[in-house]
Amino acid sequence: MTELTSSLSPSMSRTRTINPVPWLLSAPGAIFFLALLGMPLIMTLILSFNSFDYSIGIVSSFGLENYYEVLRDSYFHEIFLRTYSISIAVVILCIIIGVPEAYILSRMRNPWRSLFLVVTLAPLLISVVVRTLGWVLLIGGNGLLGKFLEAIGIAESSAGNLMYTHTGVILALVHVLVPLMVISVWAALQKLDPAVEHAGLSLGASHGTVFRRVVIPQILPGILSGSLIVFALSASAFATPAIIGGRRLKVAATAAYDEYLNTMNWPMGAAIAIVLLVANVVVVMSYNRMMERRFRRTLG
Template sequence: MHSQRTMLIWMTLPALLFYLALLAVPLLSIFLLSFETEAGPGLDSYRQVFSDPYFLTIFLRTLGLSLLVTAIALVLGTGEALVLSRMSPSWQGIFLVVILGPLLISVIVRTLGWAILFGGNGPLSVAAQWLHLSDGPISLMYSMTGLIAALVHVSVPFVVISVWVSLQGINPDVERAGASLGANGFTIFRRLVLPRILPGILSASLVVFSLAATAFATPAIIGGRRLKVVATAIYDEFLSMLNWPLGAALAVVLLLVNVGLFSLFNRVLNRSRRRATTSLSRPEGQPT
């Protein structure tokens, strides 16, 4: 037993050292940097983050943006996954390539493509004028609508893959049995399908939220200076203002907020999943 444990430790040691070198050490460096002041270690940077309305606005904007992107991506991605799961294997392969397309393109190239599309002389503006929907050029650049659309575009594939994998574990006979007992499509989805795909929805929502909350290239190009988020504010503090402690404090606060929301979200969804599973296993008519 002791030799097996020693062997496991030695087997995991390279991965642990790799993790420490690439993640733990930089995070610790950022954390220590956030306490630096001219007079020595202190909390000046954190006081500025929590007392300045400018940073409060940026954090609230980032939170709202992340929640909206997550909600829209979950709705679109779950619907696409349901359709994909009912396709024949040959069509599934084709549509999987189409769905994963955004992930095969560089984030800069993809975002610049959205910038061209959203510009005042872009295809959307030209089409709106041709259809007499607008009297002049319209632009979605530097707007929340354009920023949400660009982030949802790259987030949906993560939802589709996660939910689609969960759907593979559902026996089609379960849905047919529910239909034979008189259940409509919505009831079958709510009572039989949704409890089984909740783990996939949970993992997808966490991934999408973290990607939206920490995105930099897309908000920097589509949002510009008008719609700053925390990631672009951190960049400005580090490279434009050269205020490294303040930039580090913003990064630490963003990390802590993400971790806190992840824990809360995970607990709520796990509780909902247990209730749904209990409801699924309870015979019809049995009191709760």
């Protein structure tokens, strides 16, 4: 037995030596990622440190003036506050709509479940611009939804026009992003054992109590991942806020766009984009870390 082990050990050591290191296996993907995403970000970062002169254009220099202006100017404070307030509202509404919708879909029987799942996810097959233009026809001017909200006192404009308002931007973004919440919660529901729900019902709990105290805690990771996706996409959204909000209701993405193409101040637009990226990463990572700590405490 000892001789067999000794005879096998050299081949095993050679096998370990022949096996490539893990980072070599990931090198093609890492190079592809850096080429398509890393290089534009690095170039944008370098550009943000340059200065701008309206008479000669971009001046090659190194300074933090653009970041000082973004971080100190109350105009940009208002834009970023509007961006994240809209994003938080969109996340909350997507949770309120998407979680029950995914739960109902998971409890349907075929073929209705497959049919309604396709209907729910079908908007993802349509361009965001096309869907947003549909909302323009619905909430703008004499749109049906605008007239209805005016009648019940929710509309921000006396004419019932929800264009260029927070309400209009939030409604359009929820319509665009709620399928992503449904997908995340649906994936978590597929791992849920129906016997757990039946056990709660057999012990006398109502359906609402079982859903609140049994189902929700188990699909919380899906809600968390969906919330992060919706928040990141709504905070960096451009097409929907640009069409619905216009120039009256700027968010960070449209402000960077205006600096690039309207005032031609590319360094300032790059600085806004970098600040938005860093802020999104900080918020997402902090939220993820906080929820992970909560899961660890809950699971012991």
